[in-house]
Amino acid sequence: MxxxxxxxxxxxxxxxxxxxxxxxxxxxxxxxxxxxxxxxxxxxxxxxxxxxxxxxxFPKQKRGNPNPLTDTITEQIENNLHILPEPIARMWIISFFTAMRPGELAFLKKDCLVQEGENWKVVFERKKTKDWHEVPITRTIAKVIQQQVSYIQQLWTDEWDYLFCHYQGLSKSDPTQPNIIPVRKIIPKKHNTLKLAICCLIKALNIRDDNGRLARFSPNLIRHTRLTQLFEQGHDLAVVSAWAGHKYLATTSIYYTHVSCELIEKEAGHIQKSLFNADGQYLSYENLPSSLRLNPRAHELDLSGDHINTPIYGYCGLPLEQQCDKFRACYTCRCFVAVVEKLPLYIKTRDELRAKHSRAMSQGQDVLVEQFAVQEAQLDKIIASLEKDYEQRKYKDSQN
Ligand code: SF4
Structure with a gap:
């Protein structure tokens, strides 16, 4: 004893x-x-x-990453965002796209939207890392932010600096939230507006996880879900890391710490610049399948050629779930997307086609002559449009 x-x-x-x-x-x-x-x-x-x-x-508490929301849950929430009051739906859209932390969303300023030429980005302060972070965004997200700015401006003009606010009267059973009243307060941590509204939506629509349990939601999951999604969609780890300003991923390699906003733009933003179809007509970015906007790599065409086949460079605008029933007919296909970055390759390919065309003619290979002539004509249209667009951009840049 x-x-x-x-x-x-x-x-x-x-x-x-x-x-x-x-x-x-x-x-x-x-x-x-x-x-x-x-x-x-x-x-x-x-x-x-x-x-x-x-x-x-006392042993240190190990905190693992929370499980991200599954694709099914995210999809069901996103498909039903229209049920929520618009400002709350906008909270989801902006925080999800940018992978913001809940605290960063709460303190997001009205002047967070920045336009640089034709590109947009969101700039915001990160309390956790005490720095400023910027994320390139699409035109659609920029529009959502503009709508929110005008909503909040109408409410309180210049007396309120932030993009979002708190709401009173949130219902736990009616996702349309008929009785909410905006309050001039930062979105609180406890009784978080987005959390209450999304949980209410989940309950009302009976959204269940893969185990059949009612889905659980917390605003912290948005960031984790988005980053996981970006990574799974094939974006480079460095890009995901830079997108998030994610310390943990960034420290995995010295190289990752050198990724700049420009690289993110290159990865995610280039696909929204100068898109043309196979007839050299301008393509609207918004009309492309969402997977092409989110994960251009999955749609990228980079097929080498031989003496009969023509190399293919660009993007396939067919939704990923649909099968292509053509074979290497991209330059004459209505789904083909040409981009300015590939201009030198289109010129090289067109010149090679001309040489093949003359050879096939001299050898009397009529089928090949016809095939090469059609592709040549399409590439001529694509090149003409891209060159014109390139010149316009150069001119605009020189004016800025
Ligand atoms: S032929 Fe059309 S649908 Fe098929 S891969 Fe090429 S662009 Fe896509």
């Missing part, structure tokens, strides 16, 4: 190295002991040094 007088710091250290309890068990026992020693000292039952148990003795 050990007397209380024999208990000292070494006893505690021996207990810590005993190793028969899990970290939860150690934590629990240390806390009970600490309380007991404190009470004993206070009541005068015994005297024990106050630092016999130190804060550093």
């Amino acid at each position: 050990v007397s209380i007088k024999q208990i000292n710091r070494q006893t505690i250290l021996d207990f810590l190295s005993w190793g028969r309890s899990g970290s939860e068990g150690i934590k629990c026992r240390l806390q009970v002991l600490r309380n007991f020693f404190w009470m004993g000292n206070l009541q005068g039952w015994f005297f024990i040094e106050q630092d016999i148990i130190r804060n550093e003795d």
Whole structure:
């Protein structure tokens, strides 16, 4: 039997190295002991040094990443955002696209939207890392931000600096939130507006996870879900890391820390610049399949050629779930998307086609002559449009 007088710091250290309890068990026992020693000292039952148990003795709590929302849950939420009041739906759209933390969304300023030429980006302060972060965004997201700016401006003009606000009267059962009243307060951590509204939507629509349980949602999951989604869609780890300003991913390689906003733009933004179809007509970015906007790589065409086949460069605008029933007929296909970055390759391919065309003619290969002539004509149209667009851009840049 050990007397209380024999208990000292070494006893505690021996207990810590005993190793028969899990970290939860150690934590629990240390806390009970600490309380007991404190009470004993206070009541005068015994005297024990106050630092016999130190804060550093408690096992560190390991915090894993939360599980991201599954694609099915995200899809169901996004398909039903129109049920929510518009400003709340906009909270989801903006935070999801930019992978913002809830606190960053709450403090997002009205002047966060920045236009550079034809490109847009969101610039915001990150309290956690005490820095400013920028994420390139699409024209659609820029439009959503503009709508929110005009909504909040109508509410409180210049008396309110932030893009979003808190709401009173949120319902737990009616996702249309008929009784909400905007309040001139930052979105709070507790009773977070977005959390309450999305949880209400999940409940009303009975959105279930893969195990059949009602889906759980917290605004912290948005960032994690978005980053996982970007990574799974094939974006480079460095790009995902830079997109998020994500420390954990960034430290995986020195190279990753050098990724700039320009590289993100190159990865995600280039597909929204100068898009043309096979007839050299301008293509609207918004009308392309969403997977092409989110993950251009999955749609990229980069097929080498031989003496009969023509190399193909560009993007296939067919939704990923649809099968292509043509074979290498991209330059005459209505789904083909040409981009300015590939202009030198189109010129090279067209010149090679001309040479093949003359060879096939001299050898009397009529089928090939016809095939090459059609592709040549399409490439001529694409090249003409891209060159014109390129010149216009150069002119605009020189004016800025
Ligand atoms: S032929 Fe058309 S649908 Fe098929 S891969 Fe080429 S662009 Fe896509």
